[in-house]
Amino acid sequence: MELKESPTAEAGMLIRRPVAEVFEAIVDPSVTTKFWFTHSSGRLDEGKPVEWEWRMYGVSTRVEVSEIVANERIVMQWGDPPTTVVWSFTEMPDDTTFLEVRNFGFAGSGDEQVNQAVGSTGGFSLVLAGAKAWLEQGLTLGLIGDRHPKGISAEAVSD
Template identity: 85%
Template sequence: MEVAKTPTAEAGMLIRRPVSEVFEAIVDPAITTKFWFTHSSGRLDSGKPVQWEWRMYGVSTTVEVSEIVTNKKIVMQWSDPPTTVVWTFTEMPGNATFIEVRNFGFAGSGDEQVKEAVGSTDGFALVLAGAKAWLEQGLTLGLIGDRHPKGVPAN
């Protein structure tokens, strides 16, 4: 008998920058705000909760890091009810990094969990694309703010 896998959001992207720069782009809000959230109460660090805000949407979340291994991995909990997000950073040839993100632990019925996982996959794919554009080309694409513009009905 096959065991059912809980719905998990997964996204990955090759970013042609050194692993230390890609890792720093996720932990340092001065960089992360170029491609993801608009405001943060501080840098990601183990045991120190931070608040992330997306002011264009009027939403925020508390982020708590449970594990951080410099240039390798970040494990954090966020949202309400809380889910777990695991970031992994793999050093690649040519000063490149493969960054992967997995989000799991969604609440609700099976259908609700799947809907959350699909939405999270969509969001993290945009985050990684935005990070790639910023880190490789210095471009701010505005992907997160443009994903749900005012006047377009929610699906």
């Protein structure tokens, strides 16, 4: 199967918090660990690689920020092989923010790229839902940790 366009994972969510607060939730691991990864070697900053860990799964990834525009945009590369993730923060009326994330640059055959994009879309949808719950209500939902519980195979989850 030949793809005419590279598959892109996309997810977006309105978060009822000011744009500066939503932006900070993505760059500051003391906040991000409330709804996404469990540990980080530091804050997101342009040109300073960090390591993110999901200790419940025993996995980690290196994250490199290639561009950061406060309260507007973060462009980062992560994974092996690396893909690009673009976070876009749009200030909305009434101190709300539309947070959109796009992930692209997947490797492999067309089918493999599509499967990675579908999985990434689902993952980022959970991240945004978790961010919304934390930032709006102070709730830690455990969405990422509960996505792949022990004893459930990845094949069973995707069926």
